[in-house]
Amino acid sequence: MAAGFLKFPTEAAASTPGRVTAVPLQAVRLKPSLFLDSLVTNRRYLFELEPDRLLHNFLQYVGLPPKGAVYGGWEGDTIAGHTLGHYLSALALLYAQTGDAEAKRRIDYIVAELARAQAQDKDGYVGGLTRKDDKGKIDGGKIVFEEVRRGIIKGSAFNLNGSWSPLYTEHKLFAGLLDAHALAGSTQALEVLEKVAGYFAGVFDALDHQQMQTLLDSEFGGLNESYIELGARTGNPRWTAIGKRLRHEKVVDPAIAGKDDLPHRHANTQVPKFIGEARQFEVAGDTDSAAAARFFWETVVTHYSYVIGGNADREYFQQPDTVASFLTEQTCEHCNSYNMLKLTRHLYQWTPQSRYFDYYERTLHNHTMAAQHAETGMFAYMMPMISGGERAFSDKFDSFWCCVGTGMEAHAQFGDSIYWRDEQSLYVNLYISSTLDWKERGLALQLDSGVPDNGKVRLQIDRADGKAPRRLLLRVPAWSEGRFSLRVNGQAQHAKAEDGYVVLARAWKAGDVVDVEFDMPLRLEHAAGDENSIVVMRGPLALAADLGPVSEPYDQPDPALVADASPLSGFKPLPQPGRFLAATTRPQALTFVPFFAQYERRSALYFKRMDSQQWAQEVKRREQARAEQAALQSSAVDMIQFGNEASEKAHKLASDTSFGGAYRRKECRDVRGKGFVEFEMKGDDRPLALRLRFWGSDKGRFNILVDGKLAVEVKVERGNVIDFVDRDYALPPALTRSARTLKFRIEPQHGDTAGPLFGGWLIPA
Structure with a gap:
């Protein structure tokens, strides 16, 4: 993040779990603002979705007739079922935030249907994911985990035994059931969860330590956090023990040691692991977990984050302090930021420093609010940092990316982090117009905020009895540069900020009014x-x-x-x-x-x-x-623009396991695994070379064939050039001489990749 935004100590302050806690979401209601508008828009979309369609696979694969057709997009792939977990969480958050009876009705219906599906399985398994075998046959997802139980773990970063991130998908269900229980009072949700948790605990019990670590090389979301939370909620140490076993050592251990091992790791795969570490510290007192979570947060925010609070390019962390070299169409996956805000909440609870909410506020305003289309309610997967970029928003019923599920949750809960408390104090950390009715402490107030249009904020006390806290702490945002004016009941105050807060202490009574106006100067921030x-x-x-x-x-x-x-x-x-x-x-x-x-x-x-x-x-x-x-264009014998429909059609391009796209405003195409790309170009009597354009930091191994014969074996190593690079591959004259048309075929070696390729020119050698 830019210099001057946050200055981190070399050693994080001592942490105490639960030093402060958020005021319950149920006690907060939003007043008119862009945040309330966003929540209302999200509510409209949530109620357009049909629970029976999201439940399709959960019923079908236990032999029960589905009541609705399966949705498209990711819900039509082997990751199917992840959206239902997000949806449960979003409904539970919406219910807690608004008291909406329809949200509660949908929660209860979904949980009852899950219980009905679970009753068909003698082991307590429930899930909506699927598995595709080598012959293309689709099976229910349980077969994946039964293979794991037998020690069959054929995985990659996002594939386990033929299914797309199946443990990630199950984590979303775990999290949704936990939220339905905590925020909507669904005891049945906890009953369903304990049974399915027992099933997976049995699978994990069958694995030794090395097998478990191999399993965790495939994306598993925050399943560690869910087990630890389940242990805390039920008092059952078995769940906590399982959560501890779900520590991915190759990722977490370097963070414990204070080593940045993040470059070229998939970003959102890692963030939930550290949320789990944070929860492990809070529940089990594991100080190594606290050290890991703190180090990860400090490292990502300081060295890997863009100005909007998001991180990663093409979903991966690049080298630290290089974000200015990665301003592309594929920056800032929304899931990353949503999970970073969750992690921020944990760290703030231990060490209530205002800097955590400087990050939280900027990410909420600049990424979360950008990721939902204000009119349609649809969600963006990536948030482009490239100049001239276009936000690609989801389709209502045929996308269901991870960031759609994240968006449902993120835009249902804006009241969850405004107000915080300890035994003597109420903290105001976000200036979002809202009301607080804190019955437990006999305090009710209204917050009216001009932020982000202006820095004017007013708090009015509506009720304060003998239990009300005397101390009111108002965060002084870093963006105000410490300049503000303050009045209490119209009288100017000469208070100074202490550790990022203005502290007002008095016996509050109904009718008291606090007015604060923060300066909002224009300023420049530079990329790390x-x-x-x-x-x-x-x-x-x-x-x-x-x-x-x-x-x-x-x-x-x-x-x-x-x-x-x-x-x-x-x-x-x-x-x-x-x-x-x-x-x-x-x-x-x-x-x-x-x-x-x-x-x-x-x-x-x-x-x-x-x-x-x-x-x-x-x-x-x-x-x-x-x-x-x-x-180059004028001297080339022929040229193909990969990723461009017209150019590819003109060159009779055919492909398999190949994907067109764009990166840094340049159209491109890549080829993966056992796929290929084939195209025709004009020939020439002169010796020829094929010039291919790559992105300088990409790598891959592939073969170039001409008319079915091997012409060149290519090995592209990852370089340090942050720009497009052209590489020329001389073609054997025997393969090109006198040919009026040449058929090129590019195919990866041994399951590697070819590309992305940003252009091909046939040029005189």
């Missing part, structure tokens, strides 16, 4: 590791330049912020709050608006900072690059 990659910020919001509607393609070079003094000197406020016209952007002036709200607009968030001389050099560099590309 690159002082010249900057973002314009105001309050908790990242501001981005508006580059036009998504209906119009964007194929221009990135704009820059150019000034010999401060780039902010050219920013002039517009009438609408939080909007500015910038005269210091090049090649033309641009309007800056809140990044999160650009659902149907293309935007530029990160800018290279340059002085006038550097910009002149950059203009020359861009002109030279255009000239070189034009020369």
Whole structure:
């Protein structure tokens, strides 16, 4: 994260589980704001979904007739069933947040149907996932785990015995049942969960330590957290013991030792593991678990996070402090940020430092709110950091990505982290308009907030009896730079922030009013590791330049912020709050608006900072690059643009296990495993070479065949070049001479990958 945002101590402060806790979600109600709007939009979508369709596989694979057709997207694949767990959690959160009776009715119905399915299985298994065998036959998911019980563990990062992340899918069901019990009072949910937990405990009991670690190499979500939580909730030490066995040592042990071992690991696979470690510390007192969770959070937030709080490119952590080199279409998977907010809540409970909520607030405003389309209610998987990027939102009934499930949960619970408590105090950590009715302590109040449009906040006490806490702590956001004004009942106060909070102590009574106004200066933040990659910020919001509607393609070079003094000197406020016209952007002036709200607009968030001389050099560099590309196009015998439908069709491209896409605004195609890509190009009498364009840090091994004969064996090692690179492969003249048309075939070696390939040019050798 940018310098100046958070300054971390070299050693984390001592932690005590439960030093502070969140006020129960049931005690908080949202008032009109963009957060309430989002919750209402999400509620509409949740109630459009049909529980019977999400339950389809759970019934079918135990021999019961489904009551609804299975949904599409991921629910039509072997990861089917994960959405139902998310859906249960979302409904439970919605019920706790609003008291909505329809949410409770749906929870009770789903749990009863799960119990009905579970009754058909003598072992207590229940699940909606499936398995596809080598012949393409689809089986119920239980067969996967029965093979594991017998020691058959054929896995990769996301595949276990022919099923897509089956333990991850089961974790979502565990979590949904836990939420239905805790937030909606469903005792039946706990009964169902204990039976299915017993089934999986039996599977795990059959494995020795090494087999268990091999199993954990495949994605398993936060199943460790669910078992530990189940142990805490029931008092049964067996569940806690199983949770401890689900520690993935190759990932967690380096964090315990304070070693960053995250580069090139799949990001969201790791975050839930550390949430489980945090819960293990809280339940079992394991200080190594606390050390691991703290180190992971500090490392990700400091060295791997983008300005919106999200992390990872193409779902993977890259090298630390390199986010400025990975501003792409495939940054910031929403699941990562949702899970990082969960982890933040745990760490804050142990050590209530305001910096945790500086991160929480920025992620909530800039990523969570950006990930849900404000009008349609659909969800984005990735949040592009590339200039001109387009957010791809889900289809209502035919996507069901992991981030759709995450979105359902994330937009059902905005009241869960506003208010926190200890024995003497009430903490206000988020400035979201809401009411608090804390019956346990005899305190009721209203919070009216202008954030993020302005820094004006008012708290009014509606009820305060003898049990009400005397201390009120208001977080002073880092974005205010410590500047604020404060009044209590109209009287100016000269309070100073202490450890990130203003502390007000008095015997509160009905009618008391606290007014605080935080400064909201424009400021610049730079990417970790690159002082010249900057973002314009105001309050908790990242501001981005508006580059036009998504209906119009964007194929221009990135704009820059150019000034010999401060780039902010050219920013002039517009009438609408939080909007500015910038005269210091090049090649033309641009309007800056809140990044999160650009659902149907293309935007530029990160800018290279340059002085006038550097910009002149950059203009020359861009002109030279255009000239070189034009020369290549004119000299090539033929050219195919991989990933481009028209170009691929013109070259009669055929493929298997190959995927088209785009990366850094360049169309591409990759080939995986036993797949191939085949295409035709014009021949030439001269000696020829095939030029292929790669991304510099990618790797792979593949063969190039010409007319069915091996021409070149290619080995691409992962490099340190953060740019596109062209590599030329000379073709044997005997295979190309006198041929009017050449048929090329690219196929991976030994199950490796070929690509992504960003273009192919047949050129004179």
